Structures are given as C-alpha cells and as structure tokens.
Amino acid sequence: MSDQQKVFQLMGEVTGSIFPLGQEVVMPLFEKHFTEQRFYMPTFMASNTAPNPISVDLLSKRTPYGNSENYAKTLADAAEAGYLKADGTGSYVVSEKGANAIEESHTSFYAHINEISQFPADKMAKLATFLSKLVDSCAQTDFKTGRTAFDISNGGHPKVDVGTLAEVDQHLDDLNAFRDDAHIAAWTPSGVNGQVWETLSFVWNGEANTAEKLAERLPFRSYTTEDYAKALGDLEALGWVESGDDGYAVTAAGKKVREDGEAATNSNYFLPWSVLFNADLTEMEKLLTELKKVNESLLPKED
Numbered sequence: 001m002s003d004q005q006k007v008f009q010l011m012g013e014v015t016g017s018i019f020p021l022g023q024e025v026v027m028p029l030f031e032k033h034f035t036e037q038r039f040y041m042p043t044f045m046a047s048n049t050a051p052n053p054i055s056v057d058l059l060s061k062r063t064p065y066g067n068s069e070n071y072a073k074t075l076a077d078a079a080e081a082g083y084l085k086a087d088g089t090g091s092y093v094v095s096e097k098g099a100n101a102i103e104e105s106h107t108s109f110y111a112h113i114n115e116i117s118q119f120p121a122d123k124m125a126k127l128a129t130f131l132s133k134l135v136d137s138c139a140q141t142d143f144k145t146g147r148t149a150f151d152i153s154n155g156g157h158p159k160v161d162v163g164t165l166a167e168v169d170q171h172l173d174d175l176n177a178f179r180d181d182a183h184i185a186a187w188t189p190s191g192v193n194g195q196v197w198e199t200l201s202f203v204w205n206g207e208a209n210t211a212e213k214l215a216e217r218l219p220f221r222s223y224t225t226e227d228y229a230k231a232l233g234d235l236e237a238l239g240w241v242e243s244g245d246d247g248y249a250v251t252a253a254g255k256k257v258r259e260d261g262e263a264a265t266n267s268n269y270f271l272p273w274s275v276l277f278n279a280d281l282t283e284m285e286k287l288l289t290e291l292k293k294v295n296e297s298l299l300p301k302e303d
Contacts, residue, residue, distance in 0.1 A: 003281045004270050008179075010288040015172045017295035018165065021116060022109040029108055033101035035081055038074055043083040046094035047102040048156025053091035054084075061148045064184060064194030070222035106158050110166035117165040119294045125163030127287040130280060131171035137272035138178045143185035153177035168291075179269050186264035190257060192234070195223060197261075199231040200240055200250070204258040209247035 034040050046054045059071040075092050078084045083098035138150055154174045160166035187197045202208040208217045211228035232248055235241040240254030250258065
C-alpha cells in the first residue's frame with residue numbers, strides 16, 4: 001500500500017470516528033426536523049447548491065447507481081413535505097423549512113464536536129492546513145464527467161472556525177466526495193451505466209452474485225430483482241461475468257475491466273495530491289492516526 005493510500009484509508013477511519021462524537025446532538029435534530037429519513041439528503045444537497053436548483057439529472061450525476069425514477073419521486077415527495085420548492089422547470093430549490101432544518105442540525109453538530117474535542121489545537125490546525133491544501137488542489141482538477149459530488153459538498157458548508165475539528169470534518173467530506181467523482185470518471189468510458197457497473201463490482205468482490213442477492217443487498221438503489229437479472233445478462237453478453245450453479249462469477253475479462261477501473265480511480269483521485277511532499281504525507285499519517293485515537297477515546301466504552 002502506498003503512502004497516499006495509507007493516508008486515504010486513515011481519512012475514512014477518522015471520518016468514521018467524528019460522527020459518533022456528535023451523534024447524540026444531531027440525531028434528535030434529524031428526528032425533530034425530518035418526517036422521513038429519505039428527505040434529509042435531497043434537502044442537504046439543495047441547501048448546499050442554493051441558490052441553484054437540484055434535479056433528477058443532478059442526483060443521477062452525483063450518484064449514477066440509483067434508479068432515476070426513485071430520485072424523481074423523492075424530490076416530489078420532499079417538495080410536498082415542504083423541504084423543497086418546485087421551480088416549474090422540473091427542478092427544485094430548498095425551502096425556508098428545509099434550509100432551517102439543515103442549518104440547525106449541522107451548526108449544532110459542528111459546535112458540539114468542537115466543544116468536546118481534545119486533540120491539541122496546534123496539531124489540529126496543522127492537519128486542517130494539509131487537508132485544505134488538498135481540497136484546493138481538487139478544486140482545480142476536473143474530469144470529463146465533471147466534479148459533481150465535490151462541488152455539491154464543497155459549495156455549501158456552514159462557516160466554521162479555522163483549524164478546528166469541524167473544519168477537518170468538512171475537508172474530509174470534500175475529499176471523500178472527490179473520490180466519488182474520480183471513480184465515476186474511471187468507469188464511465190467502459191460504456192455501461194451505473195447500475196450495470198455496480199453489479200459488476202459486487203460480483204467482482206464476491207459480495208453478491210445473483211439478482212436476488214443484489215436486490216437484497218442494495219434496496220436503497222430502488223431496483224428490482226428483474227432489473228438486476230437484466231444487468232447480469234448485460235454483463236454476461238459483454239463477457240464480463242458467467243453464470244454457474246451458485247450464481248454468477250467474474251470472468252478474466254471482467255476482472256481486468258474492474259481492476260482497470262480501480263486503478264484509474266486511484267490515478268484520478270491522487271492526481272491533486274502532487275501538492276504534498278512525502279514528508280507531508282508522513283506527518284498527515286501521524287496526525288490522522290493520533291486524531292482517530294483521541295476521538296475514539298471520547299466514545300462510551302462498549303460493555
């Protein structure tokens with residue numbers, strides 16, 4: 001594993017250590033403001049892109065693995081519930097109700113994690129500076145497929161104090177979103193759509209290799225068993241998977257396509273990291289490791 005990959009892995013682990021710190025504050029606010037969990041994400045996206053609207057097309061670019069019909073229904077339902085407002089062109093903008101729900105939830109979350117953080121301020125500021133440099137470099141790096149996930153994430157953060165855990169968390173969110181853009185740019189040239197590509201991924205990594213298992217594993221994508229059966233058929237026609245007694249298995253050709261996609265993802269994602277020196281990466285790895293340990297020490301011990 002390269003130094004860059006080690007740091008990237010630690011970024012994900014640190015992100016995972018931050019949310020639990022503010023969970024006790026933010027979850028009651030989510031329950032207070034959102035009648036259904038599915039309304040949070042479109043409201044958050046609309047808040048981040050305001051005053052520009054969001055649409056089915058934007059959601060499909062941001063997450064091309066889901067059913068666009070479900071995106072349309074979610075947006076319409078969120079508007080009916082008062083979190084969004086239809087603009088008459090098929091797009092939606094955040095409503096006052098939606099903007100207030102996001103602002104209170106996120107502001108309270110960031111204030112709380114900053115208050116309870118015990119990571120030394122000088123180290124936090126140093127880590128935030130490294131991450132900010134990476135985010136700025138990502139903002140200067142684009143793909144033919146766009147930078148939709150990053151732009152949505154980076155475009156609407158609430159203002160937080162510089163050099164704090166909240167700033168670190170925001171930068172990590174941006175860098176994770178950029179990873180999504182890097183992956184979409186990597187597999188799009190294969191010529192398949194997002195659902196078919198994700199189906200290949202799950203067969204390739206062994207997580208699900210039948211239409212039934214895929215539908216059960218990915219209910220949030222809103223595709224049926226029949227939809228996944230068709231996707232598997234498309235992959236078989238391409239020669240990327242083959243059927244057997246226990247379901248589908250990836251072929252040598254499919255394995256190469258998927259591994260090439262992963263290599264291209266890493267190449268795309270780490271391109272902006274050239275702004276950091278090896279010594280910077282070494283220090284980042286140390287800081288992230290220490291921050292994760294401190295964050296985890298603040299969580300209640302499991303019985």
